[in-house]
Amino acid sequence: MRGYRTILVERVDLGQGTTGRFHGLLHSGGRYVVSDERSATECAEESAIVKRIAAEAVEDTGGLFVTTPADDPGYADRFLAGCLKTGVPVQEIPAAEALRREPRLNPGISRAFEVQDGAVDAWKLLWGNARSAEEHGARILSYHWVTEVIREGDRVLGVMARDNRAQEMVRIEAAFVINAGGVWAGEIADMADCPGVTVVPGKGIMIAMNHRLVRTVVNRCEHPGDGDILVPIRTVCVIGTTDVKADSPDDYSIDRAEVQQMLDAGEVIVPGFRQARALHAWTGARPLFKDERAGEGGEDTRHMSRGLALVDHLRRDGVSGFLTITGGKLTTYRLMAETVVDAMVEQMGDARPCTTADEPLPGSEDGRHYWLGSRLAAQEEAMADDQLVCECELLPRRKLIEAARRRPGMTLDDVRRALRLGMGPCQGGFCTYRATGILHGLGDAETERADELLLTFLQHRWLGLEPILYGDQMRQACLDDWIFQGTLDVEHLPVAVPA
Amino acid sequence: MIGAGLAGLVAGVRLAEGGMRVTLVAKGVGSLNLSPGVIDVLGYAPGRVDAPREAIGRLVAERPDHPYARIGADAVEEALAWFTGRVPQMRYRGDGPRNLLLPSAVGVPRPTALAPASMAGADLRGGGRFVAVGLSGLKDFYPRLLADNLTRADLPEGATVTARHAEISASPRPGRADVAGQVYARALDDPPFRAEFAAALRGLAEPGETILLPAVLGTARAGEVFDELQERVGLAIAEVPTVPPSVAGMRLNTELAGAFARAGGRVVLGVEAVGATGADGRISGILIRDAARTRELPADAVVLATGGFSAGGIELDSHGALREVVLDLPVSGPPEGVPPLSERHLDHQPLMASGVAVDGMLRPVGPGGEPVWDNLYAAGTIVAGAEPWREKSGEGIAIAGAYRAAGAILEET
Numbered sequence: 001m002r003g004y005r006t007i008l009v010e011r012v013d014l015g016q017g018t019t020g021r022f023h024g025l026l027h028s029g030g031r032y033v034v035s036d037e038r039s040a041t042e043c044a045e046e047s048a049i050v051k052r053i054a055a056e057a058v059e060d061t062g063g064l065f066v067t068t069p070a071d072d073p074g075y076a077d078r079f080l081a082g083c084l085k086t087g088v089p090v091q092e093i094p095a096a097e098a099l100r101r102e103p104r105l106n107p108g109i110s111r112a113f114e115v116q117d118g119a120v121d122a123w124k125l126l127w128g129n130a131r132s133a134e135e136h137g138a139r140i141l142s143y144h145w146v147t148e149v150i151r152e153g154d155r156v157l158g159v160m161a162r163d164n165r166a167q168e169m170v171r172i173e174a175a176f177v178i179n180a181g182g183v184w185a186g187e188i189a190d191m192a193d194c195p196g197v198t199v200v201p202g203k204g205i206m207i208a209m210n211h212r213l214v215r216t217v218v219n220r221c222e223h224p225g226d227g228d229i230l231v232p233i234r235t236v237c238v239i240g241t242t243d244v245k246a247d248s249p250d251d252y253s254i255d256r257a258e259v260q261q262m263l264d265a266g267e268v269i270v271p272g273f274r275q276a277r278a279l280h281a282w283t284g285a286r287p288l289f290k291d292e293r294a295g296e297g298g299e300d301t302r303h304m305s306r307g308l309a310l311v312d313h314l315r316r317d318g319v320s321g322f323l324t325i326t327g328g329k330l331t332t333y334r335l336m337a338e339t340v341v342d343a344m345v346e347q348m349g350d351a352r353p354c355t356t357a358d359e360p361l362p363g364s365e366d367g368r369h370y371w372l373g374s375r376l377a378a379q380e381e382a383m384a385d386d387q388l389v390c391e392c393e394l395l396p397r398r399k400l401i402e403a404a405r406r407r408p409g410m411t412l413d414d415v416r417r418a419l420r421l422g423m424g425p426c427q428g429g430f431c432t433y434r435a436t437g438i439l440h441g442l443g444d445a446e447t448e449r450a451d452e453l454l455l456t457f458l459q460h461r462w463l464g465l466e467p468i469l470y471g472d473q474m475r476q477a478c479l480d481d482w483i484f485q486g487t488l489d490v491e492h493l494p495v496a497v498p499a
Numbered sequence: 500m501i502g503a504g505l506a507g508l509v510a511g512v513r514l515a516e517g518g519m520r521v522t523l524v525a526k527g528v529g530s531l532n533l534s535p536g537v538i539d540v541l542g543y544a545p546g547r548v549d550a551p552r553e554a555i556g557r558l559v560a561e562r563p564d565h566p567y568a569r570i571g572a573d574a575v576e577e578a579l580a581w582f583t584g585r586v587p588q589m590r591y592r593g594d595g596p597r598n599l600l601l602p603s604a605v606g607v608p609r610p611t612a613l614a615p616a617s618m619a620g621a622d623l624r625g626g627g628r629f630v631a632v633g634l635s636g637l638k639d640f641y642p643r644l645l646a647d648n649l650t651r652a653d654l655p656e657g658a659t660v661t662a663r664h665a666e667i668s669a670s671p672r673p674g675r676a677d678v679a680g681q682v683y684a685r686a687l688d689d690p691p692f693r694a695e696f697a698a699a700l701r702g703l704a705e706p707g708e709t710i711l712l713p714a715v716l717g718t719a720r721a722g723e724v725f726d727e728l729q730e731r732v733g734l735a736i737a738e739v740p741t742v743p744p745s746v747a748g749m750r751l752n753t754e755l756a757g758a759f760a761r762a763g764g765r766v767v768l769g770v771e772a773v774g775a776t777g778a779d780g781r782i783s784g785i786l787i788r789d790a791a792r793t794r795e796l797p798a799d800a801v802v803l804a805t806g807g808f809s810a811g812g813i814e815l816d817s818h819g820a821l822r823e824v825v826l827d828l829p830v831s832g833p834p835e836g837v838p839p840l841s842e843r844h845l846d847h848q849p850l851m852a853s854g855v856a857v858d859g860m861l862r863p864v865g866p867g868g869e870p871v872w873d874n875l876y877a878a879g880t881i882v883a884g885a886e887p888w889r890e891k892s893g894e895g896i897a898i899a900g901a902y903r904a905a906g907a908i909l910e911e912t
């Protein structure tokens with residue numbers, strides 16, 4: 001938007017990092033009013049902007065902070081004072097009114113506060129931003145893994161990236177390189193010989209439940225803790241999360257004890273939570289910034305700041321043409337971008353103003369928020385003349401084919417991130433075979449690759465299923481086994497079964 | 500009989516034919532409507548099985564907790580011979596003691612003991628030339644994937660396969676993009692659409708080629724549909740089973756339910772069995788609940804055929820506790836010290852083999868091996884110790900187990 005020619009490089013697919021592994025909450029700021037005032041204010045301001053510029057990706061659910069019988073009753077007053085101090089809009093409502101709006105809520109709640117939380121669909125947000133960038137002339141190179149930051153003396157000149165699809169190295173020369181590698185930002189700073197940018201992976205688990213047990217985001221009115229937020233998003237609601245220092249940002253393993261912890265936590269907010277059907281679990285790692293040179297310590301990731309961190313490598317390391325932006329929250333993504341690009345134009349001595357807070361993303365021009373019926377309404381118009389590839393997520397064949405034409409060589413995980421293939425209750429039980437057949441039929445995937453796509457997708461879905469198999473989802477998993485192994489015998493396809 | 504799947508229906512037919520008064524209660528129709536309609540006995544153990552009877556012998560020697568160890572290999576053969584006579588319209592074909600090797604819809608040569616005549620013609624053991632034909636309105640069949648994988652398939656020594664693909668647009672709902680398999684099947688029962696369909700197939704294949712079609716060739720009149728299509732097209736045709744809802748599975752369900760009704764059996768659908776009454780080790784009645792009330796159905800003997808996890812016979816709660824839903828029988832889960840599930844989806848998943856353990860008479864037993872009730876039997880996927888979708892053993896276990904359980908009841912009374 002500021003008129004630069006830009007290239008975005010991503011090692012896998014858009015949303016395969018932390019942005020696709022978060023909780024879904026567009027923060028009103030309420031969560032941080034006591035513990036992290038700057039983040040609270042940033043969230044309040046930015047969530048209002050995101051609701052405006054990315055309306056299509058946001059459901060304006062509203063939020064509640066409630067004092068459950070398990071919470072310290074004294075926190076509520078500090079919460080209220082914090083909201084006033086940080087500028088987070090809040091209104092106390094009678095507990096009975098909260099229960100009227102949310103009948104499943106713990107009937108023992110003593111106080112309730114209304115805030116302006118929302119639910120945000122990461123993939124819609126990403127694709128909206130990507131399309132906007134492309135309309136302004138940017139190029140997006142996914143499956144390009146940066147392996148080297150090219151330096152000449154004190155200047156950064158560009159990067160070397162491995163194109164993991166064409167299996168070749170690509171050299172990208174640039175007047176400026178911005179490192180927005182999230183939890184991997186330290187690795188990239190190291191590549192530029194700017195050591196000590198430590199991004200601690202604060203790992204958390206989330207579980208999507210098959211129904212919207214609540215209509216508004218529900219937060220426990222307590223110091224931020226584990227499993228204290230329930231976010232209704234699209235057709236599901238997501239319970240989360242934990243915060244544990246991980247050894248590696250690429251550790252996506254799911255701890256069964258944490259699954260149990262989340263289910264117990266869900267019971268506190270919505271009694272009977274364990275009887276609901278769990279759909280899928282995942283983990284992500286927060287980029288929690290710690291500058292070794294600044295000597296900031298601490299191992300307890302829950303208490304590390306959620307504030308964004310701009311690292312000016314010119315001042316810090318004497319290296320020009322290179323900036324790092326990390327930390328922050330999804331809610332403050334736009335502010336992070338504005339901050340780092342402001343720093344860039346300053347270094348380049350080329351003051352051009354930022355317009356991202358004003359210009360809506362493509363698809364959000366009418367300012368209408370996503371609502372639960374959006375997808376069905378769109379689908380009903382076309383119902384008679386298309387095949388539904390994925391019934392759970394209402395994905396028509398035409399959309400899959402269009403996507404394949406636009407982005408040849410997608411994996412089924414790429415299709416899922418773009419079109420929600422396999423994210424519904426049956427977790428790919430019916431659509432996996434169809435999508436494989438369609439991509440193969442188009443010639444987009446030759447046979448061996450098609451077989452690999454199918455098996456890989458099943459394996460990847462399994463990683464998020466296996467830890468939460470009980471009740472109806474266990475039942476579903478066994479039906480899916482009957483389909484893929486029983487009827488189709490996919491385990492004997494003539495390719496190696498993916499690890 | 501509790502449960503209207505393959506096991507419940509088979510036990511019901513045999514008992515009713517043996518002169519018993521049989522009532523079958525079930526929450527809903529069984530899993531047959533979802534199944535491919537072939538009769539698997541043992542397809543992998545873990546390598547591909549050519550001769551199931553011998554392979555069962557080796558399997559039970561290694562795995563004494565496998566359902567076949569209780570049922571016995573002899574019973575399997577006897578039960579299958581009896582069974583195929585009960586469903587003559589399915590026209591089951593096999594190759595004596597050897598498995599057939601039929602293409603799955605993704606083009607994997609899949610071993611099975613018996614298949615309807617409409618499918619058996621695709622036996623890959625001798626190789627062959629095939630044209631896989633898709634239907635433009637059917638989203639559950641991808642002929643190109645089937646054909647291309649078939650040409651790469653792992654076949655017995657000396658067998659070679661060539662396969663190509665085609666598509667026809669003849670449709671019972673012209674202009675509609677999404678047409679379910681059952682809709683094709685019902686339309687093909689009627690001669691006018693059958694003629695149109697045959698005309699569309701003509702010219703797609705050359706002499707010597709076999710046409711592979713999704714298994715949607717008719718419902719009630721499937722035999723007639725198949726014969727007539729082959730005759731009109733002048734070439735061999737073979738059906739390939741589809742993912743659920745499976746028309747071939749529905750045919751079997753309908754015919755077997757018909758056999759049960761003809762033998763005098765009574766079916767009560769839409770009720771849930773919720774417990775039993777009894778004393779001195781014998782059940783005297785099953786408690787069944789419908790929308791209105793719970794009542795007792797008196798019984799001299801009971802066969803529990805409620806299926807495994809997928810049918811709802813066994814449940815796992817969020818704390819990891821296993822439960823048999825009707826009678827709260829002891830459930831045999833993964834052994835102590837064994838990880839219940841593997842991170843690799845296609846590996847052995849011990850938890851999924853959970854079920855009730857049975858004795859040599861197919862009676863559910865407690866931890867000490869003693870029957871829980873003297874007159875309670877279990878058959879089908881609810882019996883512990885197998886992952887039938889991996890082994891390709893589901894129908895064999897269900898049919899032979901139910902046949903034996905019914906035999907034990909007939910002997911007792």
Ligand SMILES: Cc1cc2nc3c(=O)[nH]c(=O)nc-3n(C[C@H](O)[C@H](O)[C@H](O)COP(=O)(O)OP(=O)(O)OC[C@H]3O[C@@H](n4cnc5c(N)ncnc54)[C@H](O)[C@@H]3O)c2cc1C
Nearest residue numbers: 011017018019022023025146182184204284286329330331
């Ligand atoms: C459990 C959890 C819950 C959260 N919940 C919320 C919430 O509810 N609301 C909220 O606002 N925020 C939440 N967050 C925080 C939020 O998700 C993150 O702050 C945000 O998504 C980070 O975005 P990012 O663009 O900085 O990082 P990322 O999304 O991780 O993007 C960095 C990208 O860089 C790529 N990359 C890394 N190395 C290379 C390389 N060498 N070459 C090329 N590409 C590379 C990665 O693949 C990745 O896609 C949560 C975080 C976690 C972990």
Ligand SMILES: Cc1cc2nc3c(=O)[nH]c(=O)nc-3n(C[C@H](O)[C@H](O)[C@H](O)COP(=O)(O)OP(=O)(O)OC[C@H]3O[C@@H](n4cnc5c(N)ncnc54)[C@H](O)[C@@H]3O)c2cc1C
Nearest residue numbers: 012016020021022023024208236252280282423424460464
């Ligand atoms: C707000 C929100 C709501 C959600 N709701 C649902 C829902 O309703 N239903 C649902 O099913 N899921 C839901 N999810 C979870 C979602 O399906 C994913 O599990 C989660 O977003 C992480 O996705 P992922 O695409 O990064 O990879 P995952 O699904 O976690 O799995 C992919 C695995 O493969 C690996 N992988 C994939 N591609 C590559 C590659 N090219 N190179 C190396 N490794 C690779 C990854 O390391 C990972 O282990 C939701 C997620 C969020 C954030």
